[in-house]
Amino acid sequence: MRKAAIAVMGFVLLLTLPACAENACPAIGWNNVVTVDAAAYGDDVFIQLCTDAGCSAAPGEEPTPSSDPATPVRADDTTFGFGMAAPDEALVRVYAADGSLVAESEHTISWTHSTDRCGGPSTAEPIVLQP
Secondary structure, three states: OHHHHHHHHHHHHHHHHHHHHHHOOOOOOOOOEEEEEOHHHOOOOEEEEEEOOEEOOOOOOOOOOOOOOOOOEEOOOOEEEOOOOOOOEEEEEEEOOOOOEEEEEEEEOOEEOOOOOOOOOOEEOOEEOOO
């Protein structure tokens, strides 16, 4: 009798596993990004972005991997990625071509978070710098 009960429980388990698999999220990740619009400072500037997790590379520095994936990383001249983090505050520094600091300002980042069942990248309005 005991073997029969174990066989029935195993059969029920096999029937319910596909339903669980349909609801499981795959092992995924994404990169939340924000763009900085520094057009008001001209074309030949360098942008650095800092959050509580750290700062992107400064002018003349080579970007190095961080132990904290939330540290901002320059994706291009004006776009910065944070891994799956979505910081609320950012410090933006504008440097001239010679490396001198031109401006520094704090900004609030307003994120729109994904409503997908398994999550997904959040989006943010660009940070627009004004001299």
